[in-house]
Amino acid sequence: MNRRDFLVNSSLLVSAGLVARAQSAASAPSTPPAPKAPPAPAVTEFRLLRRDVGIFTGRGGTIGWLANKDALVAVDTQFADTVALFLAGLPGRGGRKLDVVINTHHHGDHTGGNAIMKPATHSIVAHANVPKLQFNAAEKAGTLTKQVYADTTFPNVWRREVGGEIVTAQYHGPAHTSGDVIVTFEKANVVHMGDLFFNRIYPVVDRPSGASFRHWITVLEEAAKTYPSDAIYVFGHGSAKYGVTGQRGDLLVFRDYIAALLAHVEKQIAAGEPKAKIAALENLPGFPDFHLPLPNRLSGNLGAAYDELTEKKS
Numbered sequence: 001m002n003r004r005d006f007l008v009n010s011s012l013l014v015s016a017g018l019v020a021r022a023q024s025a026a027s028a029p030s031t032p033p034a035p036k037a038p039p040a041p042a043v044t045e046f047r048l049l050r051r052d053v054g055i056f057t058g059r060g061g062t063i064g065w066l067a068n069k070d071a072l073v074a075v076d077t078q079f080a081d082t083v084a085l086f087l088a089g090l091p092g093r094g095g096r097k098l099d100v101v102i103n104t105h106h107h108g109d110h111t112g113g114n115a116i117m118k119p120a121t122h123s124i125v126a127h128a129n130v131p132k133l134q135f136n137a138a139e140k141a142g143t144l145t146k147q148v149y150a151d152t153t154f155p156n157v158w159r160r161e162v163g164g165e166i167v168t169a170q171y172h173g174p175a176h177t178s179g180d181v182i183v184t185f186e187k188a189n190v191v192h193m194g195d196l197f198f199n200r201i202y203p204v205v206d207r208p209s210g211a212s213f214r215h216w217i218t219v220l221e222e223a224a225k226t227y228p229s230d231a232i233y234v235f236g237h238g239s240a241k242y243g244v245t246g247q248r249g250d251l252l253v254f255r256d257y258i259a260a261l262l263a264h265v266e267k268q269i270a271a272g273e274p275k276a277k278i279a280a281l282e283n284l285p286g287f288p289d290f291h292l293p294l295p296n297r298l299s300g301n302l303g304a305a306y307d308e309l310t311e312k313k314s
């Protein structure tokens with residue numbers, strides 16, 4: 001973790017009545033193995049990263065924010081309960097409406113707070129594929145009535161100058177889903193990766209929503225070379241040990257994981273192994289930081305890699 005990440009504004013935490021703690025609560029992925037007990041109430045934290053840009057962790061995907069006297073921006077909305085705490089504690093908000101909220105993609109742990117956020121923001125922005133993916137997922141889950149969708153969408157790049165900052169959302173093609181964007185705060189030099197980055201944990205890969213492991217490698221390489229070498233990267237999820245922020249080198253660790261996963265599965269397919277046997281591996285050798293006892297998401301990763309590598313080209 002980066003030293004700059006520890007620039008915690010403790011006075012804000014105290015004034016907001018919020019408690020800081022380790023990142024584990026913030027790291028709950030969108031499709032975890034079934035929990036044995038009901039989840040504990042979310043413990044939330046605001047952390048300033050650089051300039052007026054910071055993160056909020058609670059439950060679900062990490063929220064990024066810009067807060068100063070001229071502008072308020074949020075990246076992702078977690079869930080209804082935690083986004084309410086976010087709105088209550090956002091530094092210096094004082095009842096102001098947000099200028100804009102960006103959804104990095106459609107998953108419920110990144111858009112579940114949209115309904116609470118909607119009356120508190122002038123606009124919700126997402127990639128053009130997001131509303132349809134969000135609708136499809138909600139239809140399947142029986143949660144259509146709870147959905148609030150982006151009012152502004154774009155196919156490639158969205159950019160806005162606000163509060164002395166330049167905020168950009170950029171689509172790089174299919175990876176975790178087919179609607180993920182990278183959001184940058186250019187002057188603060190902070191890059192929010194959403195779920196294009198899972199920090200040292202097996203990722204969620206949503207093939208029904210158009211995910212692609214192979215193109216995910218390209219996206220990570222683009223993200224590593226596009227931004228300044230001292231950029232602070234914000235991650236949708238991370239392990240308790242590594243947390244939800246990092247640097248360029250971290251991106252390449254995850255790139256290497258996906259490349260090794262695909263190479264492993266390709267080799268197994270070539271050896272004639274069936275999908276069920278390939279997907280039964282407990283942990284992928286070479287990535288001890290990712291390791292978790294079964295049930296973990298590696299099996300899903302292996303199965304998705306198998307499907308991707310064996311799918312017929314139309």
Ligand SMILES: [Zn+2]
Nearest residue numbers: 030107195204
């Ligand atoms: Zn996701």
